[in-house]
Amino acid sequence: MPDMTEDNGLNFFWGKARPVSVDFETDSSIHPLIAHMLDVAAVAILLPGSQRLGLDYRQLGMLVALHDIGKLTPAFQAKVPECWPEQAWGECPDEVVASRHDVDGLLLLDRVCREELAPLFGTASEGFDWSPIDKRRLWRAVAGHHGQPVSINDNQNREFDVKLSTPYAHKLVSLLFDLFRPPPIPPYHSLDHLLQLEWQLAGLTVQADWIGSRREWFPYVRPDDVADFAGYFWNKALHRAQGAIVQAGLAPVSISPFQGIAHLFPHIRTPSPVQALLDVTSLPAGPALVVIEDMTGSGKTEAALVAAHRLMASGRASGLFVALPTMATANAMFDRLAVAYRSLFQASSHPSLALAHGRALLDERFVSVLAPDDALDSAVLKKDREQAAEICCSAWLGSETRRALLAQVGVGTIDQALMAVLPVRFATVRQAGLAGKVLLVDECHAYDPYMQEEMVALLRFHAAMGGSAILLSATLTKAVRQKLMDAFREGLRQEESVSLSCMAYPLVTVVGAVGAEELPCAPRPGLERSITVRQVREEAAVMAEVSSAAAKGAAVAWVRNTVDDVIASAKALKEKGIETMVFHARFAMVDRLAIEREVLARFGKNGTTADRAAVLIASQVIEQSLDLDFDVLCTDLAPMDLIIQRAGRLRRHTRKQRVVDCDEICIFSPDPVADPDPKWISRVLPGTAAVYRDPALLWRTAKVLQLKGKIQSPDAIRELIEEAGNISDVPDGLMAASDEAEGKGRAARGEAMRNVLDYEAGYAPDSALWEREVRTSTRLEDRPYVTVRLGVMKEGQVWPWAALQEGALAASHERKRAWALSEVSVARHALASCPVADTQQEAVAAARAEWSRWERQAEDQFLLLLLEETEEGWRGFGRNEAAQDVGVCYDEKYGFQILKGTLT
Structure with a gap:
């Protein structure tokens, strides 16, 4: 040897x-x-x-x-x-x-x-x-x-x-x-x-x-x-x-000096009050937390970017990560930031802008600006990539979600940030991505108890790592604001408690190591509104409201609380001769993205009168962060903060003419009687009762809205939120269900506290149960979901559904993307497996071979459902969690549905 x-x-x-x-x-x-x-x-x-x-x-x-x-x-x-x-x-x-x-x-x-x-x-x-x-x-x-x-x-x-x-x-x-x-x-x-x-x-x-x-x-x-x-x-x-x-897209960049909001947003000639406030208000030394509470349309996002730029220009941050509740809202924010983010940096710098969520590579805008690895190293890019050089992200950063957080500016779902404080593999990469950046969280009220506890852990962790954060909300309770501030100060090792007391609205709260300052803010001129609330007791009355508005050529939306209710209402209206658009989360991604684009084009700020004459039946996918504007808005009863969010989609923009000129929202709700029985909500809205488990919260929302008769903003917003959130007001008939919901909330918070990383324990294996990302979820689900990929037999091969919708996706190099665009998420209890005939097994195996190794191995989480075209449309078969045969139908208009009744 x-x-x-x-x-x-x-x-x-x-x-x-x-x-x-x-x-x-x-x-x-x-x-x-x-x-x-x-x-x-x-x-x-x-x-x-x-x-x-x-x-x-x-x-x-x-x-x-x-x-x-x-x-x-x-x-x-x-x-x-x-x-x-x-x-x-x-x-x-x-x-x-x-x-x-x-x-x-x-x-x-x-x-x-x-x-x-x-x-x-x-x-x-x-x-x-x-x-x-x-x-x-x-x-x-x-x-x-x-x-x-x-x-x-x-x-x-x-x-x-x-x-x-x-x-x-x-x-x-x-x-x-x-x-x-x-x-x-x-x-x-x-x-x-x-x-x-x-x-x-x-x-x-x-x-x-x-x-x-x-x-x-x-x-x-x-x-x-x-x-x-x-x-x-x-x-x-x-x-x-x-x-x-x-x-890799991580070259050093220089932050531009802060020169006021006009430098960031030249189109803003007169800043809104919240924008003007954050343009000049003093920020504490060291890591800072800024909480912005203001109405929809007040310019909160631009105000937050002003605060972020000030923190960056003062040397306290090197970049920005914007976290949103959904992929759709993240996609929309990516488009907005693509216009403005370069102003945060010196003209000589080439900062990366990355989209960070599980389906980022399905977004055409993001894919179009991905630069090849060798392009960023060239002194001069090809002429056809000159625009991409201005809005750019390296392929290395953009091709992997965890790496996308390392970009100088990132936009993604809140889940991507929350995984930095969960014991999942490479959580430290996410921490590195957030380190030294401003963490900007939009719609921070939209979390259940489990996610709220994760958010608390994230703020504590981010502050301990020396980071600053900005939180945006139109509807945040005082208790939640206090909890988020306490978490941030705990991360700064500040043991002295600071109590928040201001009940003004709009409000900016600035927090640092020395304490907190609450800054009341004037509302944006023109946003003061008084929206009349009209409660209707029967579904037929809502149908009549929608039908009447549609006949006048209005832009109409009805927000329903479950996908099944969305589909049922759309079909019922069709039987009455009223064509509708349907938008919910149970579409294959290729169809959902197409619907989202059409919805934004029709009902967005630039929608024309002719295009806007349509009816949209949608789930909660439209209630947050999408810039939509309707003449008539109906909604199922929901918690107060969500009702206020939905109301923000009514008459959102100034228009010269509307066929229905009335500030009124129609709420489908049972009568909030003084002594409701246990089936008060489930008798009228069984789907709503399954989604929002605390009937007392729904009852208080209905009662307060009936008492006030209107949503007065901004003056009464805080009052509406706090009264609906008063947990001491629970009628006897709803006490048992309310206690059960509260118990589940405490259990969810407890589970989140057990799951999140313990900063004090350090990077140690015995501090948490370290798992793969697919096993440790950022969201607590009462019912687990599976990812169903839709396939169609064609010429002896299984084609991804998306490849039939868009011919370019049939190319071999696009197959991975085509399969991802063919996905739909389905509750496991409804569809747990998709057996195939012996004659199809070889083709199915060949199709699954195109998937990644962990997708192939996770057969209980990634299903391949074969669809066959029939006279009634596309049909498929599978088994539910009880091992019973079930039938499935799918189409581009209504989405994915489990057929009712026993199969023969």
């Missing part, structure tokens, strides 16, 4: 490998481990934001380089026997003890190389030094670079071929010390600062490893090329890292 201390033996350990079919004479089949470690260290040093860790670049380079030291083990090196380091260890054995290299890395760092690494840690002037526990925090951060923290079990303190690995581990540490020459890291006096470093280092290491592992940016080199480690690092690794960071 060769001498294990031979210097050049270390060069033959591989860190990355590819098949040996590559001609070794012209290209290397391995990338030496030391080269990969130095590549990743170079990326970490040069990444914008790395200075936030407070480490000298030599200390940071040394720490991050050690992330893959666990690959110096037989268990890892034997994964590719052809690349076994025979020059160091002789012939590859037939068997080795299996182990994970991240776990082995922690073992080498924390135990085997403890003495060799001791010079990296200094001693304070007071005489105290690093404890083994505190050192372990840093080793966990760099070793757990595969998405979750690792630990050393007692049975892993084995002789896992330590005799083979130890000399090379010691030699590697010695070489890294010679290369980086890091000054000793002083011990941390504050646990808060050490915790922040631990979490930040974990995120930065993964980010650097992802970039440093891309072969296109870091070509494989031969062992001889790293014989001079220092030469490789200074002459190759740093140069390649600089280019890779640019190509």
Whole structure:
């Protein structure tokens, strides 16, 4: 066996490998481990934001380089026997003890190389030094670079071929010390600062490893090329890292100086009161929380961007992430930000704007601005990409949701931000994406108890990491505002309680380490409204209202609380000769996106009188963040905040002429009698009772609206919200159901508190149950859902539904996108499996082979439903959770439906 201390033996350990079919004479089949470690260290040093860790670049380079030291083990090196380091260890054995290299890395760092690494840690002037526990925090951060923290079990303190690995581990540490020459890291006096470093280092290491592992940016080199480690690092690794960071879309950017709202939004000649307030009001030093409560149409988003730019220009943030409740609202916000985001940065900078949600790559606008990896590295882009250079996102950032959060400006669903505080793989990447940014959350009232507790954890975590946040809402209760403020101040380690008291509306609350300031704001001129509330007791009366308005050529909307009610009402109106548009969440994505575009075109700000003469029956998908404007609005009874949101879609814009000129909202609701019985809501609106589980909340909403007779904004908004939310007002007949709903809310909050990451515990495996993202959900579902992909047999093959709707999606390179556009989400109790005939199994298997590996493996979560065209439309068959056969129908107008009745 060769001498294990031979210097050049270390060069033959591989860190990355590819098949040996590559001609070794012209290209290397391995990338030496030391080269990969130095590549990743170079990326970490040069990444914008790395200075936030407070480490000298030599200390940071040394720490991050050690992330893959666990690959110096037989268990890892034997994964590719052809690349076994025979020059160091002789012939590859037939068997080795299996182990994970991240776990082995922690073992080498924390135990085997403890003495060799001791010079990296200094001693304070007071005489105290690093404890083994505190050192372990840093080793966990760099070793757990595969998405979750690792630990050393007692049975892993084995002789896992330590005799083979130890000399090379010691030699590697010695070489890294010679290369980086890091000054000793002083011990941390504050646990808060050490915790922040631990979490930040974990995120930065993964980010650097992802970039440093891309072969296109870091070509494989031969062992001889790293014989001079220092030469490789200074002459190759740093140069390649600089280019890779640019190509990844993460090049340094410069924030433009704040010059007032007119600089950001030249079209705003007269700022609204909330915009003017945030243009000049003082912001506290350090991380800040700004809560903006104002009416729909008041310009809250622009006001928030003004505040965000001020925080960025003052050096407290390097970018922005905007979180919204749904994919549809995120898509709409992406379009709005595409126009304005460049003004946040100097003209010479090229900041990335990314869309971050599970279906971002299905959005044509976003896909159109994705730049190829090599384009961002060019001095001049092709002429046909000049516009994309202004609104740009690298393919590396945009092609993966977790990476999209790393863009300088991101827009996505709130779920993407919440996963930063859940024990899911690569949560630290999301944390890195949010770190140093302003977190802007729109519609922050729209959360159930489970998500609200997650939001509390996110604010606490974000503040502890030094971030600022801006929250927007038209309807936020004082209690929720207090809870969100308390969480942010807890993250800032402020133990002194601060009570909020102002009940004005509109209102801006500014929170910092020193306290909170509540700033009443005038309403935007022209938004003061008095919308009459007319309650109707029977569905037929709503149908008559819709029919009458439709006959006059009005733009009419009826918001129903369940998809089944949406479809039933649309079909009932059709029988009366009234054609309707239908919009809900149970359409295949290709059809839903098309409907969304048509709805925005017809009923948006620029909709013409002729186009607007239509009836839309929709679910809750239209109640938030979509800029829609109707002449007549009907809605099922819902909690007060949602009624107010829906009312914001009535007569939203100024128009010269409306065929129905009346500020009135029609609410389908049972009479809020003084002594309602337990079936008060379910008797009239059974679907509503299933969606909104607290009948007392619905009863108080109906009672208050009946008493007031109108929605007076802004003067009475706060009063309406607080009175409807008064939990002490519960009639006897609804007490049992209300108590049950409250109990479920407490249970949901408890479950959320158990699920969220404990910042104080650090990046430790025993602090939470770490899972894949598909297993730890950001939303608590009473009924689990499955993803159903619609397919059609054509010419002996299974085609994605979307490929039949859009011919371009039939191309082989578009199949992955076509399948994603063919998805619809369905409750598992209604459809749990989709058996296929023996004659179709081969074709179905071939279709599923086009899916990703984890989608294929998750057969209980991703179903393939075959549709067949019949005289009645497209039909399919499956089984529900009770293993009963069920029939399915699907069409572009009504969406996905489970057929009623027993199948024969």
